[in-house]
Amino acid sequence: MMKSWYWRVAAAFLGVVTLHLVAVAPASAGEVNLYSSRQPFLIEPLLDAFTKETGIKVNMVYLKKGMLERLKAEGLNSPADAILTADIGRLHNHAKTGLLQPVTSSLLDANVPAQYRHPDGLWYGLTVRARVIFVHKERVKPGEVTSYEDLADPRMKGRVCTRSGKHAYNVSLLASIIEAKGKAAAADWARGLKANLARRPQGNDRAQVKAVFEGECDVALGNTYYMGKMATNEKEPVQKKWAAAVRIIFPNQDGRGAHVNISGAGVTKSAKNKDNAIRLIEFLSGDFAQKIYAERNFEYPVKAGVPLHPMVASWGEFKADKAFLAKVAEQRITATRIMDQVAFNN
Amino acid sequence: MTSMVARTAGAAWRRTDWRSWANGWTLGTMAIALAVMVPVIAVITLAFNPSDDIWRHLASTVLPLYIGTTLQLMVGVGIGTFVIGVGSAWLVTMCRFPGRRVFEWALLLPMAVPAYVIAYVYTDILEYAGPLQKGLREVFGWTGKSQYWFPEIRSLGGAVSMMTLVLYPYVYMLSRAAFLEQSVCVLEASRVLGRGPWRSFFSVALPLARPAIVIGVSLVLMETLNDFGTVDFFAVNTFTLGIFDVWLNMNNVAGAAQLASLLLLFVVALIFLERFSRRKQRFHHTTTKYKALPGYRLAGTLGALSFAACFIPVLLGFLLPSGVLAAYAVTYFDDAANPAVLAHAVNSVMLSSLAAVLAVAVAIFMAYGVRIKGGKVLKAVARLASMGYAVPGSVLAVGVIVSLASLDNAIDGFFRETFGISTGLLFSGTIAAVTFGYLVRFLALSFGTVEASLNKVTPNMEGAARCLGHGPFSTMRRVHVPLIKSSVLTAAILVFVDCMKELPMTVILRPFNFQTLATFVHQYASDEQLGEASLAALAIVGTGILPVLFLSMAIARSRPGHGRQGKMS
Numbered sequence A: 001m002m003k004s005w006y007w008r009v010a011a012a013f014l015g016v017v018t019l020h021l022v023a024v025a026p027a028s029a030g031e032v033n034l035y036s037s038r039q040p041f042l043i044e045p046l047l048d049a050f051t052k053e054t055g056i057k058v059n060m061v062y063l064k065k066g067m068l069e070r071l072k073a074e075g076l077n078s079p080a081d082a083i084l085t086a087d088i089g090r091l092h093n094h095a096k097t098g099l100l101q102p103v104t105s106s107l108l109d110a111n112v113p114a115q116y117r118h119p120d121g122l123w124y125g126l127t128v129r130a131r132v133i134f135v136h137k138e139r140v141k142p143g144e145v146t147s148y149e150d151l152a153d154p155r156m157k158g159r160v161c162t163r164s165g166k167h168a169y170n171v172s173l174l175a176s177i178i179e180a181k182g183k184a185a186a187a188d189w190a191r192g193l194k195a196n197l198a199r200r201p202q203g204n205d206r207a208q209v210k211a212v213f214e215g216e217c218d219v220a221l222g223n224t225y226y227m228g229k230m231a232t233n234e235k236e237p238v239q240k241k242w243a244a245a246v247r248i249i250f251p252n253q254d255g256r257g258a259h260v261n262i263s264g265a266g267v268t269k270s271a272k273n274k275d276n277a278i279r280l281i282e283f284l285s286g287d288f289a290q291k292i293y294a295e296r297n298f299e300y301p302v303k304a305g306v307p308l309h310p311m312v313a314s315w316g317e318f319k320a321d322k323a324f325l326a327k328v329a330e331q332r333i334t335a336t337r338i339m340d341q342v343a344f345n346n
Numbered sequence B: 001m002t003s004m005v006a007r008t009a010g011a012a013w014r015r016t017d018w019r020s021w022a023n024g025w026t027l028g029t030m031a032i033a034l035a036v037m038v039p040v041i042a043v044i045t046l047a048f049n050p051s052d053d054i055w056r057h058l059a060s061t062v063l064p065l066y067i068g069t070t071l072q073l074m075v076g077v078g079i080g081t082f083v084i085g086v087g088s089a090w091l092v093t094m095c096r097f098p099g100r101r102v103f104e105w106a107l108l109l110p111m112a113v114p115a116y117v118i119a120y121v122y123t124d125i126l127e128y129a130g131p132l133q134k135g136l137r138e139v140f141g142w143t144g145k146s147q148y149w150f151p152e153i154r155s156l157g158g159a160v161s162m163m164t165l166v167l168y169p170y171v172y173m174l175s176r177a178a179f180l181e182q183s184v185c186v187l188e189a190s191r192v193l194g195r196g197p198w199r200s201f202f203s204v205a206l207p208l209a210r211p212a213i214v215i216g217v218s219l220v221l222m223e224t225l226n227d228f229g230t231v232d233f234f235a236v237n238t239f240t241l242g243i244f245d246v247w248l249n250m251n252n253v254a255g256a257a258q259l260a261s262l263l264l265l266f267v268v269a270l271i272f273l274e275r276f277s278r279r280k281q282r283f284h285h286t287t288t289k290y291k292a293l294p295g296y297r298l299a300g301t302l303g304a305l306s307f308a309a310c311f312i313p314v315l316l317g318f319l320l321p322s323g324v325l326a327a328y329a330v331t332y333f334d335d336a337a338n339p340a341v342l343a344h345a346v347n348s349v350m351l352s353s354l355a356a357v358l359a360v361a362v363a364i365f366m367a368y369g370v371r372i373k374g375g376k377v378l379k380a381v382a383r384l385a386s387m388g389y390a391v392p393g394s395v396l397a398v399g400v401i402v403s404l405a406s407l408d409n410a411i412d413g414f415f416r417e418t419f420g421i422s423t424g425l426l427f428s429g430t431i432a433a434v435t436f437g438y439l440v441r442f443l444a445l446s447f448g449t450v451e452a453s454l455n456k457v458t459p460n461m462e463g464a465a466r467c468l469g470h471g472p473f474s475t476m477r478r479v480h481v482p483l484i485k486s487s488v489l490t491a492a493i494l495v496f497v498d499c500m501k502e503l504p505m506t507v508i509l510r511p512f513n514f515q516t517l518a519t520f521v522h523q524y525a526s527d528e529q530l531g532e533a534s535l536a537a538l539a540i541v542g543t544g545i546l547p548v549l550f551l552s553m554a555i556a557r558s559r560p561g562h563g564r565q566g567k568m569s
Helices: A002-024 A040-054 A067-077 A090-097 A106-111 A168-181 A183-196 A204-212 A222-230 A240-242 A273-283 A287-297 A310-314 A325-330 A332-341 B008-017 B023-046 B054-061 B063-094 B100-106 B115-126 B131-140 B156-181 B184-192 B197-208 B210-225 B228-231 B238-251 B253-277 B300-331 B340-373 B376-391 B393-419 B431-455 B460-467 B470-483 B483-501 B506-511 B516-525 B530-557
Strands: A031-036 A056-063 A082-085 A124-136 A219-223 A248-249 A260-266
Touching: A002 B210, A031 A067, A031 A273, A031 B115, A031 B376, A040 A056, A040 A273, A040 A287, A040 B516, A056 B115, A067 A090, A067 A168, A067 B393, A082 A090, A082 A273, A090 A168, A090 A260, A090 B483, A106 A273, A106 B054, A124 A168, A124 A204, A124 A222, A124 A273, A124 A287, A168 A183, A168 A332, A168 B184, A168 B238, A183 A332, A183 B483, A204 A219, A204 A222, A204 A240, A204 A248, A219 A222, A222 A240, A222 A248, A222 A273, A222 A310, A240 A248, A240 B530, A248 A287, A260 A325, A273 A287, A310 B530, A325 A332, A332 B238, B023 B253, B023 B340, B023 B393, B023 B431, B054 B063, B054 B100, B054 B238, B054 B253, B063 B100, B063 B156, B063 B197, B063 B210, B063 B300, B100 B156, B100 B300, B100 B530, B115 B131, B115 B156, B115 B228, B115 B300, B115 B530, B131 B197, B156 B210, B156 B228, B156 B376, B184 B197, B184 B516, B197 B210, B197 B238, B210 B238, B210 B253, B210 B376, B228 B238, B228 B530, B238 B253, B253 B340, B253 B376, B253 B393, B300 B530, B340 B376, B340 B431, B340 B470, B340 B483, B376 B431, B393 B431, B393 B506, B431 B470, B460 B470, B483 B516, B506 B516, B516 B530
Parallel strands: A031 A056, A031 A082
Antiparallel strands: A082 A260, A124 A219, A124 A248, A124 A260
C-alpha cells in the first residue's frame, strides 16, 4: 500500500511538470522570442506596451552569462528571434560570433544615429548612458575634478571609490581610453586610479555614492541613471540623501567627451519570427518606448527629439565621446588584461 | 580502532561468484554515470579550443592571487564547518544540556539560507555605512574611517564567515547521522579501557565517523569552490571569479573551460588522496547492540558553553538573516507582495522535488551497482559522475547546453534527412534541461550520502538475503533501502534544498517566461535591491525549512534500536 502511494505521488508530479512544460513551450504565430540580459522589471512595461499595440506576444528568458553560448549551441534551431543586452561588449561579441543577422529598416536608420548602430545593421543601440564622476558637493571644489585623468592624479590619493575593475562598465571605460590614447597611457591611468582608491573595488555604482555620502571617499565613478534612481527612490528614501550629497561631473568636456555605452538589440540568425523581431526593435526605438526608457530608467534616448526626464535634463547637456562603439568594444580584451596587470581588484 | 570493524567479511563476500549474472547493473550504472558525465566532458572538450595564450598572461598577473585566495577560502571554510558541524553534532547527540532537543533540528536551519542572501544581509549591517559602524561612530565620536578599526565584511574573512554559516549544516547533518549509527559499545569499551571522554571522542568516535565527515566537508568545499555570488559581491578574487573574467570579459570560453578543468582536476586529486589514505579501512557496523545513548549530563558552565556553541551558529546563520529579511518584507510589503511570487514558488517546489526524486533514484541505483559489482572501473566512473558539483554552475550549464543542443540538433538532422521533417530542439530550453542540469550538478549530494550509508551495511546482509533466494534488485529493495532509509531521505532533502537555492543553471537552461524564486530574487539582488525581493527570499528560506525539520525528525528516529522499528516492509 505504501508503495502505491509513493508511485501515485511521483506520477502526479510528473504529470504536473509535463503540463507545465507544455504550457511554457513557445508557439510560433504572433509571437517573438527574446533572450534578454536586461532585468525583467526594467523592460516588462515596454514589452507589455508592445503586445498591447501589436498583438504580438513576447516570450522572454532573462540571462546574462551564457546567452552567447546558448545561442551558439542551439544553432539555427534556436527559438530565439532577438537579443536585448545592456552593454556594447555583449552586442559586439554576438555580432562577431556570427549569431546576428543584418537588418535593414528605414525606421531604425531614422531613429538610431549611425554612431550607435552596427554599419550592417547587426545591432541597434536603444539607450545611451554616460559613465560620469559623482563628486561630493562640499568636499570637492568646483573645477577640482573635470576629467577621468584627474581621478588618476596623485592629489586624489585615498579619495576615489569604484566598483570592480572587471565590471563591464569599467572595462568599457578603460577600452575607450585605450582607443583614445593607446595602451601604455591607459595602463598608466588604471595604475594611477588604483593608487588613489579609498577602498578595494566593490559593490555596484549605487554603493559608491553611498560611500561618498558616508564619507568613505569623495569621488566615485558611476553611470548616470543610478543618480536618477537614487534621487527618486521612494521605497528607500535614504537613497535620496546619498544622491543629494553628490553632483554629477561630465568628464573631459574640453576634450574627447564623456564615455558612453549603449543598451541595444539585434535579430538572431536563427530567427523564425524575423518580422516580429524587427517590429519589436523598431517599437523600442520609437517615441513611445524611448520616452518610457527616459522616464522610468533615467537613460538617454537614442532617438533625437524624445524629451529627457526633467531631472536628467537638469544635469545639463554634455559632450559624448564620439569614438565608434564597435571599435571601443574591440579593445575590451586588452582592457581586461590591463586590469590584471595593474592588479586593480587586489 | 579498525579492530572494531570487520575487515575481511567484505573481501570474502566479493569472492563469491553470483555477481556474474547481475550484468544489467554494470551496464545500467555505466550508462547513467556516463550520461551524467557528458556535460562535464563537454566542458573539458571546450578547453581544447584555442585560448589566445591566456595562461601566460594569467600566470604573470593574477593566477597566483586566484590560487592563494581560493586555498585560503577553502581552508577557512573547511576548518570552520568542521569545527561547528562536528562539534555541535557531538554535543546534541551524546550530551544533555539546556535546549538540546531544539538544537537537534535548529542547527540545520541555516542550510535553507542561500549564501548570496546572507552575504547581502550582513553587508547591509556591517559595512562602513551600515547601522553598526554608524552607531559606533556616534557613540565614540569618531568621524572617519582612519580613526578606528573594524573588520571589513567585503573581504576574504567575510566570505569565509558567510559560507561557514550556511554550509556547516552539511557537516553537522552527516556527522550526526554517523554518531547516531555508532554502537555505544565501542565507546564504552574505550572508556572501560581507561580513555576519558575527550580521548574517546578523538580516538574512537571521530575516526569511526570519518567517511561521513569527509563527505560532509568535501561537499562544503565543492560548494565553496563553485560559489560565484558571494565572492563576486565581496570582491574576493577566487579562481572561480577568474574563470568568469576570462569567459565574459575576455570573451574566451576555451580559456575559461581550461581553468574550470584545472579546478576539477584539483578536486578529483583531493578526493582521491583522501580515499587513498583510508584504502585499507572498512567501516561496517559489526555489532547489533544499540543501547540508549549515554547522554553525558552537562550542567553549570559546561552546559552554558554547550548552549552557546549551538546557539551562536543558529543565531548568526538563520535567526538574524531571516529576521532582517522579515523586516525588509514588512517595510517593502507593497512592492514585495507580488502575486507572481506564488507562481514562482510553485515552479521552485515542483522542479526541486522532481530533481530530488530523480537524483535519489539514480544515486541508489548507482551506489548499489557499485556495491554488488565492485569493479575498479565502475567505481571510478560512478565517482566521476558526481564531479559536476565541483564545476561552477554557469560553466556546467554551458556544458549542459552544449551537450543537449548537440543531441537535439543531431536528432533534428537525422529526421530532416530521413523523413524530411524538422524536430527542432527537443530538450534544450525545457524543464527537462533544467532538471537534467540539477541532476548533473547535485548527484554528488545524493550519491555521496547514499553510498556512505550503504557502505556501513555489513555484506553479511546480502549473504543472508541471497541465501534466502532474493535476487539483487529484490535484495536492494527489501533489505538495503529500508536499512538506509534515513540516508535516502537525507539525500532527497539535501538535493531539494539545494535546488531551491540554485541559480546559475536555472537562469541559463530555463524555458521562456519561466521564473523560480531564486531567479526572481536574483534579478533584484544583482542590482543590490534585495528589499523588493525580500518576500521571495523569505519564501526560499521558508520552503527549505519544512523539509529540513522533517529530515531532523527522521534522523533522530533513524538510530537502530530507537523509535519506531519493525515497519520495514
